[in-house]
Amino acid sequence: MKLASNLLSSWWWEALLIVLLVLTAILGNALSPYFLTPFNLALMVESMMEIAIMALPMTLIIIVGEIDLSVASTLGLASVIMGITWSAGIPLWLDIVIALAVGAVAGLFNGLLVTRLGLPSLVVTLGTLALYRGLAYVILGSQAVSNFPGSYTTFGIGYIPGTLIPWTLLLFIFLALLCVVVLHRSWIGRQLYAIGNNKEAARFAGIWVNRLKLLLFVLSGLLSALAGVVFTARISSARADNALGFELLVITVVLLGGINIFGGRGTLIGVILALFVVGGLRNALGLANISGDIQNTVIGTLLVLSVLGPNIAQRIQGALSRRRLAARSTQSKTG
């Protein structure tokens, strides 16, 4: 019994998300008989993968108390790089390597501005959000490259033979396992939480705060570019406006996953659960013919409620216990 209550007190956010996930499944099933079919679930997972991949480094970055708004622009830039290098006749594997390298450099630039010059990441990555997207437009304009080879686009929409498991999910599971181990089972993870909780104390404890932060920004750039490779394969088109505005969706998923915006708290398990809640909701509402922008209303409201609900519950609890205390003290006075 005590174990159960302990588990609940430390994992209650994840428990709440599981409840939400179940509710989403029930809602989806009520809205459409197709929702719980394996094919639809595979489709849903597939359509979430670029957001899922970007959410991993975003989680780590928010845990250390920073933010990266430039992820979707890096995705767009990487997609455009894929397009022009392929058009130039460079073999596909090399295109992917170049795109990933560009992403890593984009992340490195963010990281250097944040750690070397000490600039706030919110502003730096707001700047590079415009800069990287702008570069993507400068390189490719309003054109699109869509003559990618079948082997590549199959990776974006295909399944492991004989199953309904998308290839891209396999990639995500690999990356997610890696991040979970690093964050929750290694000294690096503990140091990341330490930085997020108190940067000064972390530095005095001998943690290389700036080096770790720099590493995270490079990782974020690299994985955003990888998300670009996945996205380009999925829609088999390289365009400058690919994944426009996705940064807000990625951050929403991470925050809904229970990561504290000021750093130092939250788990990757929560973020992964939140991914499926958001993906499931969007898919279910989509099946009910509700457009993307109205789906976002539900997700935005959910984001606010997820933080607002516990706060209000806490306030009511506080007010009740205060009233009880007051009642007891008046009782003791009269009695």
Add this chain to the structure above:
Amino acid sequence: MTTTSEHVQEAATPSRRGANRLVVLISRVRELGLLVVLLLIVIVVGVLVPQFLTVSNMVQILLSISILAIVAIGETLVILTRNVDLSVGSIVGFAAFVAANLFKQQPGTSLLFGILLGCALGLVLGVINGLIVTWGRVPSIVATLGTLYAYRGLDFIYAGGNQVSASDVPDSFLSLATAPLLGVPLLIWFAALLAIIFGYWLHASRTGRQLYAIGSNPDAAHLIGIRSNLLVFITFAISGLLCGFAGVLWGARFATVDATAATGLELQVIAAVVVGGVNIFGGSGEILGAILGVLVLGTIDNSLSFLRVSQFWLQAIDGAAILVAVALDAFITRWVQRLLITGRKR
């Protein structure tokens, strides 16, 4: 070493007042710097392309930045208190559609009622933001990220795929933006008037100064009895109200409005405010600076088309401008701190 140390001695004489004056001077230098940048752009582009330097083009630039400027005023107030309002684009878009649709459905409606309706809608949405942030204790970046989506979605539900175009609305509505007063379109007057009112209020009123106090040190502000929650709530309400008004003007200026109007405006506004020298973590910055930030970005935008530079460069240049501005700010701050420290040692 001689000249600089003399300056330091002069500026940071024993009294603390000297140091304060230096800080004030530096913040003025920041705005002067922006003004110099602005003049340089105007002169260089004007020499290269004489058509750029016409009165009608200057009016065109001012016209193109006025709506952004009105939104930036509210955003500045919010950011000064160490908060942020990401929902501005959605509020502007929602108000724009509601106002334009009103004049489409009932062309006879009085102009004033349309304006008041837009403002009221903005105010309500801003009040909701304020309540979530202050009473609900949700970090503003989370709260307004949520309402960015929520308000935009409500706009979509209300619009239901419909569009309002210029031929649907009476000319009187359109004239709200473009009708000239003393040769200058009304829209520019609105923006200028609001900037002056709020700039003065921020400077001269006790409440205005308290906003700076909250932003530079929330705990200290609380200790000296500033009602932070109430004031933060008010800044969100004002931001919403100004967005509502800006939305009505958006409808009047662009005439063709659907539910996607003003999408992404939030990032443009924050970019302009930051370029204008308002600290993203609150406590310092001016309305004048924010307006100059809007003006610089708007002028760059306008000059690109005169220089025959592809519009595709616009976003990249905006991004670079943000980075340069914030890097310069950091250098200036560090320089001032060093001056103050060496001054104190003497």
